[in-house]
Amino acid sequence: MIRFFLRRLTFAVLLVVAVSSGALFLTRLAPGDVTANLGAFAPPEEVARTRARFDLDRSPAAQWGGWALRAIRFDFGDSFLYNRPVGGLVHRAAGNTAVLALAALSLATLLGIPLGIISGSHGGVAPLLIRGASLVCLSIPPLLTSLLLVFVASRTGWLPAGGMTSVDAVDSGWSSWILDVARHLPLPAIALALPIAATFERLQSQSMAETIHQPFVVAALARGVPWRRLVIGHAWRASLRSMCAIYGLAIGALLSGSFVVEYVTAWPGLGRLMYEALRARDIYLVAGCAAMGGVFLALGSLVADLLLFAADPRVREGQAA
Amino acid sequence: MKIRFRSIAITAAILLGGFAFWRSIAAPEIADGVATPAATRGGQLVGSIRAVPRSFNRIVAREQTTELLSFLTQGRLVRINRSTFDLEPWLAETWDASPDGRTFTLHLRSGVTWSDGTPFTSADVLFTLQAVFDPKSESVVANQLTVAGKPIAAAAPDDHTVVLTYPAPSGPGLRLLDGLVILPKHKLEGALAAGTFAKSWDSATPPSDLVGTGPFLLREYIPGQRIVLDRNPRYWRKAADGTQLPYLDRIVLQVVPDQDAELLRLQSGDSDLTQSELRPDDYVSARRSEDQGRLTVEELGVGVDADAFWFRLKPEAWKNDPRFAFLSKPEFRRAISYAVDREAFAENVFLGAAVPIWGPVTPGNRIWFSPNVLRYPHDVNKAKEILKSIGLEDRNGNGVVEDLQGHEARFTVITQRGIGWYERGTTELRTRLARAGIALEIAPIDNGALIQRLLSSDYEAMYYRPLSTDLDPAGNMDFWTSNGSSHFWNMPGPKGAGLPNETPAPEWESRIDTLMAEQASTIDPERRKAIFNDVQRIFAENLPALYFVAPRIYYAHNARVLGVMLSVQRPPALWSADTISVR
Numbered sequence: 001m002i003r004f005f006l007r008r009l010t011f012a013v014l015l016v017v018a019v020s021s022g023a024l025f026l027t028r029l030a031p032g033d034v035t036a037n038l039g040a041f042a043p044p045e046e047v048a049r050t051r052a053r054f055d056l057d058r059s060p061a062a063q064w065g066g067w068a069l070r071a072i073r074f075d076f077g078d079s080f081l082y083n084r085p086v087g088g089l090v091h092r093a094a095g096n097t098a099v100l101a102l103a104a105l106s107l108a109t110l111l112g113i114p115l116g117i118i119s120g121s122h123g124g125v126a127p128l129l130i131r132g133a134s135l136v137c138l139s140i141p142p143l144l145t146s147l148l149l150v151f152v153a154s155r156t157g158w159l160p161a162g163g164m165t166s167v168d169a170v171d172s173g174w175s176s177w178i179l180d181v182a183r184h185l186p187l188p189a190i191a192l193a194l195p196i197a198a199t200f201e202r203l204q205s206q207s208m209a210e211t212i213h214q215p216f217v218v219a220a221l222a223r224g225v226p227w228r229r230l231v232i233g234h235a236w237r238a239s240l241r242s243m244c245a246i247y248g249l250a251i252g253a254l255l256s257g258s259f260v261v262e263y264v265t266a267w268p269g270l271g272r273l274m275y276e277a278l279r280a281r282d283i284y285l286v287a288g289c290a291a292m293g294g295v296f297l298a299l300g301s302l303v304a305d306l307l308l309f310a311a312d313p314r315v316r317e318g319q320a321a
Numbered sequence: 322m323k324i325r326f327r328s329i330a331i332t333a334a335i336l337l338g339g340f341a342f343w344r345s346i347a348a349p350e351i352a353d354g355v356a357t358p359a360a361t362r363g364g365q366l367v368g369s370i371r372a373v374p375r376s377f378n379r380i381v382a383r384e385q386t387t388e389l390l391s392f393l394t395q396g397r398l399v400r401i402n403r404s405t406f407d408l409e410p411w412l413a414e415t416w417d418a419s420p421d422g423r424t425f426t427l428h429l430r431s432g433v434t435w436s437d438g439t440p441f442t443s444a445d446v447l448f449t450l451q452a453v454f455d456p457k458s459e460s461v462v463a464n465q466l467t468v469a470g471k472p473i474a475a476a477a478p479d480d481h482t483v484v485l486t487y488p489a490p491s492g493p494g495l496r497l498l499d500g501l502v503i504l505p506k507h508k509l510e511g512a513l514a515a516g517t518f519a520k521s522w523d524s525a526t527p528p529s530d531l532v533g534t535g536p537f538l539l540r541e542y543i544p545g546q547r548i549v550l551d552r553n554p555r556y557w558r559k560a561a562d563g564t565q566l567p568y569l570d571r572i573v574l575q576v577v578p579d580q581d582a583e584l585l586r587l588q589s590g591d592s593d594l595t596q597s598e599l600r601p602d603d604y605v606s607a608r609r610s611e612d613q614g615r616l617t618v619e620e621l622g623v624g625v626d627a628d629a630f631w632f633r634l635k636p637e638a639w640k641n642d643p644r645f646a647f648l649s650k651p652e653f654r655r656a657i658s659y660a661v662d663r664e665a666f667a668e669n670v671f672l673g674a675a676v677p678i679w680g681p682v683t684p685g686n687r688i689w690f691s692p693n694v695l696r697y698p699h700d701v702n703k704a705k706e707i708l709k710s711i712g713l714e715d716r717n718g719n720g721v722v723e724d725l726q727g728h729e730a731r732f733t734v735i736t737q738r739g740i741g742w743y744e745r746g747t748t749e750l751r752t753r754l755a756r757a758g759i760a761l762e763i764a765p766i767d768n769g770a771l772i773q774r775l776l777s778s779d780y781e782a783m784y785y786r787p788l789s790t791d792l793d794p795a796g797n798m799d800f801w802t803s804n805g806s807s808h809f810w811n812m813p814g815p816k817g818a819g820l821p822n823e824t825p826a827p828e829w830e831s832r833i834d835t836l837m838a839e840q841a842s843t844i845d846p847e848r849r850k851a852i853f854n855d856v857q858r859i860f861a862e863n864l865p866a867l868y869f870v871a872p873r874i875y876y877a878h879n880a881r882v883l884g885v886m887l888s889v890q891r892p893p894a895l896w897s898a899d900t901i902s903v904r
Contacts, residue, residue, distance in 0.1 A: 030769075031766070031767065031770035031773055031774075032767060032768070032769020032770040032772060032773045033769065033773070035772075036768060036769035036771075036772040036773065037384070038383075039383075039772075039788075040772050040776070040785075040787060040807075040809070041787065041790075041799060041800075041806055041807035041809070043461075043464060046459075046461060049459060080375075081375065082373055082544050082545075083375040083376055083382075083523050083524045083525075084523065084524055084525040084544070089544060089545075092544070092545075093545065147581075150582065150585055151585065153589070154586065154588060154589030154591070157589065157590075160591065161582075161585055161586055161589050161591050162577065162585075162591070163575060164546065165546070167365070167367050167547065167573040167575065263579055264581075264582055265582075266575070266576070266578075266579075266582055268543075268545040268546045268576075272545070272578070275578075276545075276578060
């Protein structure tokens with residue numbers, strides 16, 4: 001178990017280093033740089049100062065070396081846009097994204113898995129309707145869903161059209177603040193959750209359909225185990241292996257999907273921060289966001305592995321061997 | 322029977338729900354059409370900004386949000402009224418000018434205090450000027466406060482008098498001071514002495530450390546989310562009826578980077594004001610909201626900035642390209658000007674909300690616009706004749722004109738990706754120029770890459786909107802003079818990336834250089850205007866950059882907002898926030 005965990009941790013560290021370094025190099029090599037934000041006709045001395053401040057007057061390798069040395073000491077450089085250290089900005093945005101991702105993942109799980117069980121174990125009209133709805137949700141990108149939801153929210157006033165808190169929350173206490181966040185959460189969470197819920201449903205349905213015809217399920221049915229207990233207690237548990245594996249990928253999808261959703265719904269998370277940083281070529285902020293994205297991915301992957309480890313005895317046995 | 326009844330009930334419920342949903346979308350509440358009530362104190366205004374502030378110190382940062390916050394929290398000695406373009410007394414109540422126009426004695430308003438209660442005095446003005454011209458301050462306003470290459474000198478005979486001595490006569494005179502935000506000596510003198518002024522009042526500064534003489538105080542700043550400003554109880558200004566300004570208790574500025582989302586929030590009532598004017602594509606939607614009583618849409622007039630189309634006129638960059646032989650001739654650019662139908666351009670690119678122009682100074686700049694420049698009415702045949710007169714004809718019948726050696730008039734124009742009217746504008750140009758035999762290929766690119774290519778003169782032609790820094794031509798010397806850093810059709814190469822200018826400027830550019838120097842140092846406004854009319858005439862004859870239309874500017878705000886003094890410059894509404902109220 002310890003060796004398994006250490007191997008995963010090493011992989012996570014390598015992933016974070018590779019992703020953040022790659023982001024830094026790609027941002028540096030892309031045409032244009034952060035000085036474009038000063039305007040087309042900024043005084044040359046201001047441009048030179050800015051380039052020096054962000055190490056753009058050094059070679060990409062030298063810039064990366066300096067950045068990596070500072071990053072070891074948890075100094076990820078300054079953001080041009082926010083004019084403050086990247087660490088604090090990324091930390092705050094990652095917290096907001098985590099709240100959104102957790103809500104979206106919970107919603108996707110609560111919607112996708114039960115519907116997958118139903119569509120994979122039943123016949124009739126319901127599975128057809130569920131499958132159709134899933135296909136629709138899979139086909140519509142989160143950008144479109146979020147735009148549609150923002151439009152509906154702005155026209156109906158049923159939910160706040162964007163943001164994480166309302167302006168009236170300025171003087172409110174913690175409990176009001178939490179309620180306020182909860183009111184703002186459904187819109188981006190639904191936009192993010194729908195395609196993932198559909199993925200869960202499809203996978204769960206397929207896995208269920210396969211498991212339901214396994215000999216041990218047929219034998220249980222022959223022994224007179226009630227259908228509901230058979231589905232939940234036997235078939236579903238056995239079908240969980242493929243679902244565990246998909247959770248790591250789902251967290252990755254949540255992050256990539258959150259770029260546009262956070263931008264459109266003005267949710268102050270990592271996706272929006274990275275989008276702004278990319279647009280402004282804010283090089284150290286891009287690298288910081290990418291590093292945190294890597295941490296999320298590695299965590300997702302680790303959680304998936306641990307779930308698999310717990311759910312599948314063959315994995316445990318493999319580790320023991 | 323039971324099943325059928327349930328089906329009917331479910332169907333009815335769905336239909337009712339759908340109808341209710343449709344009603345809620347299609348028929349919003351309509352506000353009462355009451356007469357505008359008088360302004361009252363109190364209330365909160367919610368605005369939006371698209372970018373976070375880089376600093377709270379306007380002396381060291383120039384971007385839009387820092388500029389906006391300087392209007393809300395700080396004061397100037399004098400200000401240019403963005404609505405009338407007149408110079409108005411502000412922290413300086415009155416002033417006297419010497420006959421030679423070099424010395425100004427400013428009498429400061431008495432009784433003004435900083436928001437922490439410290440009296441505002443002439444020492445603060447001297448300190449601010451000292452900070453501006455200190456090289457360690459990394460000031461972004463020093464250039465505009467420099468006259469004939471030297472800084473303005475200041476002295477303070479007493480606490481309420483400041484004497485400014487300009488190194489040379491200056492046409493704009495005190496208007497230069499509109500860019501000078503006065504900062505508190507008692508808060509920042511330590512930073513200046515320690516050489517850390519450039520980093521002082523950065524965006525991580527706690528709000529309690531910031532003081533100002535403006536109508537509002539920073540209360541809270543959550544990066545990427547919002548800025549909250551509360552009324553400054555020590556603000557010095559009163560309304561005509563004696564009411565203490567500002568009217569509003571609070572302004573909340575929410576960060577909404579996406580302009581579509583910004584408009585949706587405005588239409589839904591989540592926001593009262595937006596950061597900038599409406600885009601042409603948004604007029605119809607905003608007008609519909611106005612009809613429903615949600616928004617007030619106001620036309621501010623013609624904008625002061627317009628899109629330009631130009632070729633890189635830097636001889637060094639075309640060394641091995643024979644096309645420069647015809648491109649460098651003013652006749653070639655005049656042919657293009659004749660080939661473009663400006664009325665159709667306004668219709669197709671700005672959806673009708675634009676007026677034809679023939680130079681960089683638009684009718685929106687009421688003081689300096691000259692209507693008497695050379696005009697080029699749409700005439701494709703004339704364009705073809707002119708091209709023929711400089712040896713450009715379609716000799717091989719492929720629709721594109723070429724010179725005697727067979728070099729075609731075919732160019733790539735780059736523009737910024739993602740801006741609707743840039744993309745429509747270049748498409749319209751391509752269509753119109755094709756009829757005259759000039760081929761354009763369009764390459765929309767990212768703004769950062771576009772600026773890099775502009776600065777390094779790495780392009781053939783460009784379609785873009787360079788923003789003027791000042792309505793007064795003396796404030797835009799960098800654009801007009803041949804060695805200026807905003808002389809975009811022939812950028813000087815001191816920035817490391819660009820090619821150095823080896824070829825002297827053409828004769829007509831030298832004439833503009835001389836005239837601009839003369840008007841910048843002339844005090845008599847009539848004489849200045851006459852000189853600048855000459856400059857505009859020369860520009861229109863030689864067309865180093867082509868201007869086709871200037872957009873009409875529309876601004877939308879929530880119908881509950883009163884007392885907004887709108888401007889075609891940015892920020893359009895909050896430059897004068899102390900008179901805004903809400904009902």
